[in-house]
Amino acid sequence: MTIPNSIAITPELVASHGLKPDEYQRILDLIGREPTFTELGIFSAMWNEHCSYKSSKKWLRTLPTKGRRVIQGPGENAGVVDIDDGDCVVFKMESHNHPSYIEPYQGAATGVGGILRDVFTMGARPVAAMNALRFGAPDHPKTKHLVSGVVAGVGGYGNSFGVPTVGGEVEFDPRYNGNILVNAFAAGLARTDAIFYSKAEGVGLPVVYLGAKTGRDGVGGATMASAEFDESIEEKRPTVQVGDPFTEKCLLEACLELMGTGAVIAIQDMGAAGLTCSAVEMGAKGDLGIELDLDKVPVREDRMSAYEMMLSESQERMLMVLKPEKEKEAEAIFHKWGLDFAIVGKTTDDLRFRILHQGEEVANLPIKELGDEAPEYDRPWIQSNGRAPLPASQVAVPADYNDALFKLVGSPNQSSRRWVWEQYDTLIQGNSLQRPGGDAGVVRVDNHPTKALAFSSDVTPRYVEADPFEGGKQAVAECWRNICATGAEPLAATDNLNFGNPEKPEIMGQLVGAIKGIGEACKALDFPIVSGNVSLYNETNGIAILPTPTIAGVGLLPDWQKMAKIGSAREGDRLIMIGTDGSHLGSSIYLRDILDTIDGPPPEVDLAAERRNGEFVRSMIRNGQVTACHDISSGGLALALAEMAMASGKGMKISLKEQRGPAHALLFGEDQARYVIAVSADLANFVQASAESAGVPFRLLGTVTGENLTVDELLDVAVTDLVNANESWFPQFMA
Amino acid sequence: MKSAVVQLPGLNRDRDMIAALTKISGRAPITVWQTETEIPDVDLIVIPGGFSYGDYLRCGAIAARMPVMQAIKEKADRGVKVLGVCNGFQILVEAGMLPGALMRNSSLKFVCKEVKLEVVNAETDFTRAYEKGQVIRCPVAHHDGNYFVDSKLLSSLEDNGQVVFRYAEGTNPNGSLSDIAGVMNRSGNVLGMMPHPENLIEAAHGGSDGRGIFASALDVVAATA
Numbered sequence: 015m016t017i018p019n020s021i022a023i024t025p026e027l028v029a030s031h032g033l034k035p036d037e038y039q040r041i042l043d044l045i046g047r048e049p050t051f052t053e054l055g056i057f058s059a060m061w062n063e064h065c066s067y068k069s070s071k072k073w074l075r076t077l078p079t080k081g082r083r084v085i086q087g088p089g090e091n092a093g094v095v096d097i098d099d100g101d102c103v104v105f106k107m108e109s110h111n112h113p114s115y116i117e118p119y120q121g122a123a124t125g126v127g128g129i130l131r132d133v134f135t136m137g138a139r140p141v142a143a144m145n146a147l148r149f150g151a152p153d154h155p156k157t158k159h160l161v162s163g164v165v166a167g168v169g170g171y172g173n174s175f176g177v178p179t180v181g182g183e184v185e186f187d188p189r190y191n192g193n194i195l196v197n198a199f200a201a202g203l204a205r206t207d208a209i210f211y212s213k214a215e216g217v218g219l220p221v222v223y224l225g226a227k228t229g230r231d232g233v234g235g236a237t238m239a240s241a242e243f244d245e246s247i248e249e250k251r252p253t254v255q256v257g258d259p260f261t262e263k264c265l266l267e268a269c270l271e272l273m274g275t276g277a278v279i280a281i282q283d284m285g286a287a288g289l290t291c292s293a294v295e296m297g298a299k300g301d302l303g304i305e306l307d308l309d310k311v312p313v314r315e316d317r318m319s320a321y322e323m324m325l326s327e328s329q330e331r332m333l334m335v336l337k338p339e340k341e342k343e344a345e346a347i348f349h350k351w352g353l354d355f356a357i358v359g360k361t362t363d364d365l366r367f368r369i370l371h372q373g374e375e376v377a378n379l380p381i382k383e384l385g386d387e388a389p390e391y392d393r394p395w396i397q398s399n400g401r402a403p404l405p406a407s408q409v410a411v412p413a414d415y416n417d418a419l420f421k422l423v424g425s426p427n428q429s430s431r432r433w434v435w436e437q438y439d440t441l442i443q444g445n446s447l448q449r450p451g452g453d454a455g456v457v458r459v460d461n462h463p464t465k466a467l468a469f470s471s472d473v474t475p476r477y478v479e480a481d482p483f484e485g486g487k488q489a490v491a492e493c494w495r496n497i498c499a500t501g502a503e504p505l506a507a508t509d510n511l512n513f514g515n516p517e518k519p520e521i522m523g524q525l526v527g528a529i530k531g532i533g534e535a536c537k538a539l540d541f542p543i544v545s546g547n548v549s550l551y552n553e554t555n556g557i558a559i560l561p562t563p564t565i566a567g568v569g570l571l572p573d574w575q576k577m578a579k580i581g582s583a584r585e586g587d588r589l590i591m592i593g594t595d596g597s598h599l600g601s602s603i604y605l606r607d608i609l610d611t612i613d614g615p616p617p618e619v620d621l622a623a624e625r626r627n628g629e630f631v632r633s634m635i636r637n638g639q640v641t642a643c644h645d646i647s648s649g650g651l652a653l654a655l656a657e658m659a660m661a662s663g664k665g666m667k668i669s670l671k672e673q674r675g676p677a678h679a680l681l682f683g684e685d686q687a688r689y690v691i692a693v694s695a696d697l698a699n700f701v702q703a704s705a706e707s708a709g710v711p712f713r714l715l716g717t718v719t720g721e722n723l724t725v726d727e728l729l730d731v732a733v734t735d736l737v738n739a740n741e742s743w744f745p746q747f748m749a
Numbered sequence: 750m751k752s753a754v755v756q757l758p759g760l761n762r763d764r765d766m767i768a769a770l771t772k773i774s775g776r777a778p779i780t781v782w783q784t785e786t787e788i789p790d791v792d793l794i795v796i797p798g799g800f801s802y803g804d805y806l807r808c809g810a811i812a813a814r815m816p817v818m819q820a821i822k823e824k825a826d827r828g829v830k831v832l833g834v835c836n837g838f839q840i841l842v843e844a845g846m847l848p849g850a851l852m853r854n855s856s857l858k859f860v861c862k863e864v865k866l867e868v869v870n871a872e873t874d875f876t877r878a879y880e881k882g883q884v885i886r887c888p889v890a891h892h893d894g895n896y897f898v899d900s901k902l903l904s905s906l907e908d909n910g911q912v913v914f915r916y917a918e919g920t921n922p923n924g925s926l927s928d929i930a931g932v933m934n935r936s937g938n939v940l941g942m943m944p945h946p947e948n949l950i951e952a953a954h955g956g957s958d959g960r961g962i963f964a965s966a967l968d969v970v971a972a973t974a
Binding site for chain 2: 166169170173174175176258259260261263264267351352435436437438439440441442443444445447458574
């Protein structure tokens with residue numbers, strides 16, 4: 015059946031396109047007539063939250079996006095950052111939350127596919143991927159099915175495409191029961207003089223369609239992703255696209271080959287809202303009109319309507335403006351890779367977006383206004399009431415420290431994620447220097463003798479819930495810290511802001527608070543945001559997710575031979591804590607997982623201390639004085655030491671006698687800006703003296719020795735038992 | 750010694766393989782595209798890993814029927830060494846150049862981890878750099894590496910020394926029959942293996958146990974990087 019273009023535009027039809035009555039009025043005012051059915055679809059695609067950022071734009075503008083190394087900030091397919099020698103790293107993180115809940119395998123797979131495409135659209139070969147995944151409670155009936163589908167989908171796409179997955183997060187919380195989060199990150203390498211953008215230039219030039227054919231999958235996907243969920247969710251499955259990593263791999267090779275010929279003037283991948291978004295983007299950025307003839311679009315199915323073709327989110331497709339004299343060469347490259355190549359339109363000088371289908375003009379809209387005149391809201395927001403302070407003296411001590419530590423290392427959220435990352439190809443390309451399980455993933459830069467890049471993705475949603483501003487700061491600080499812990503210099507970050515319904519002032523307050531916190535931390539740490547994505551309406555039946563602003567950062571190691579790892583401590587090494595004694599138990603996992611309660615504010619992030627301590631640790635690593643390093647975050651010093659011991663398989667003899675405060679706060683406090691470093695015994699005095707003169711707080715903790723982790727008379731556990739507890743939760747859960 | 754790497758759409762460890770061969774032999778291999786019907790004179794042809802044609806059909810089934818495979822067969826018949834790694838192994842099996850079949854992993858999941866390999870036969874063109882019974886480290890990364898042959902064929906493979914590598918020390922990652930990780934043809938010039946020696950050849954990889962396979966096949970000294 016063909017959907018005609020002359021369907022009557024009723025208020026119900028407008029509403030079902032996710033457009034509010036005042037937004038529809040804005041359309042009428044803009045074009046001075048009633049839109050056609052196809053035009054309504056185009057507006058819906060361009061003006062939904064996912065594509066227009068209409069609720070968040072005002073606040074996103076406050077983020078720092080510039081820096082000495084930033085070549086391209088937000089607004090393109092991905093951010094671009096200089097890494098010296100004419101090389102640059104191109105990266106972005108993007109959510110695929112809604113589709114992954116509806117259809118976990120394909121939702122996650124196409125999330126990975128979409129972010130990879132964003133990276134190679136800019137001329138970069140993808141070299142690393144990460145995934146930040148958040149699921150509902152382990153005992154929720156859907157959780158296992160979602161974990162198994164999402165992990166298989168991430169692996170299925172990334173492994174086949176051929177990019178190593180080097181890091182990420184997997185967390186469980188009942189607040190994600192009805193809305194899981196799948197945030198996919200990808201980074202690629204390019205030359206700074208060969209970056210490709212979406213801005214079209216030149217009138218009358220061919221607009222070329224490349225890649226896979228257009229089908230009916232994903233029609234209206236971006237609009238679906240901009241709405242809340244309810245029981246009818248199962249009916250939305252047709253809005254999820256189906257991924258084909260083989261075609262994507264061919265598309266990557268064909269695009270990079272074509273870019274090498276100098277034929278490409280502008281390029282834009284077809285992601286959310288497919289042909290509509292990509293064509294409008296290319297035209298509007300270049301101050302040009304675009305005319306498309308849909309009869310030329312390669313299609314998978316017969317009798318597709320203009321509406322369907324314009325809104326299809328079929329994957330693995332690209333739109334380009336090519337130099338006409340290179341057309342034949344370009345076509346040959348695409349045919350070599352078995353991909354479609356079709357001239358589907360041209361650039362014009364009239365600033366109109368004109369769609370022709372079967373001899374009829376089905377849409378004729380002002381191209382600039384489609385993007386620029388999208389509604390923008392200053393939504394009302396209220397600051398959440400902060401929680402009252404919670405001194406450690408008011409927090410119960412554990413009945414048994416050994417039991418408490420075992421419980422933490424074997425808990426759903428702190429146990430080993432090996433079950434997950436062994437399903438991802440972490441080695442492909444042969445450059446993985448640090449794989450998942452450490453502080454950050456590290457990948458060597460091809461064709462350079464010493465350079466490497468470090469990647470980490472972080473956020474602590476329970477902190478953001480308790481205090482959006484401090485939580486936003488902490489997400490940035492932890493990402494920055496994890497990168498420093500390898501010895502890399504953090505360069506820039508991408509943000510993936512996952513929140514509930516922004517029309518609720520308290521949710522909007524979380525978004526505003528978190529963005530302010532992220533902005534403050536990014537400024538203080540010289541860690542600009544160069545790309546990102548906002549995912550709102552993560553609510554089911556009115557219950558919102560924990561506010562989850564995921565931060566993924568990139569760091570540069572000038573010489574990977576001088577890099578620190580979590581598990582490389584040697585027998586006899588001294589362990590030194592950098593930072594202050596643990597004291598803060600508010601919003602900690604000790605409280606949540608051991609005492610089974612949620613209380614207190616999150617730890618404050620002293621950004622000056624964060625920077626000073628991080629720079630000190632990095633300088634020690636780069637001087638070759640650190641044999642192993644790990645940051646202290648959730649679970650405090652106790653968990654940090656346990657993780658280092660498990661990774662190295664070596665015991666530790668620790669004393670806290672120098673430290674001040676109650677033992678449970680020293681061990682489980684989640685105070686920020688802290689690290690544990692291992693140094694060889696003969697360097698311990700020198701490192702402590704260096705810390706002293708740098709004004710960095712430190713404590714000598716003890717020695718790497720034996721087979722047990724012991725802390726004074728408080729704690730004495732065999733490292734092998736810790737490993738067993740840590741490794742067994744996930745496989746048992748998924749069995 | 751000259752080598753060639755076969756490139757088919759969907760293969761994705763071709764770049765890893767080219768890098769390994771270049772680093773070990775000091776010269777870049779020739780690359781051979783799917784449609785080529787003649788392969789230049791080389792001593793070693795490598796079919797690397799990946800997901801040829803997406804592996805949406807049985808792994809390697811489409812690749813095995815491409816024109817380039819006929820050319821590889823002819824070379825192999827004339828004694829040229831052929832190494833298939835991962836998808837390359839699956840393709841050689843599908844092309845009938847190696848016995849047996851590679852089924853889905855017993856876990857039904859993709860697995861990427863380091864395993865131990867026992868060099869069962871060290872008197873081959875691919876394993877001369879090792880000792881018989883030596884246990885080496887090697888990573889795997891595959892979804893369909895569960896090797897199977899019937900019992901009659903299994904005994905003949907074992908009798909003829911065609912089982913070249915076995916997973917050792919309980920590290921069989923895929924349920925392979927008799928822990929088989931790599932087999933060769935009767936004449937000993939075609940080897941298929943699921944593990945990825947090309948990803949363990951230098952300090953940056955955390956070891957160089959995989960080097961010996963290329964060093965043997967290319968007749969160069971298996972120095973560590």
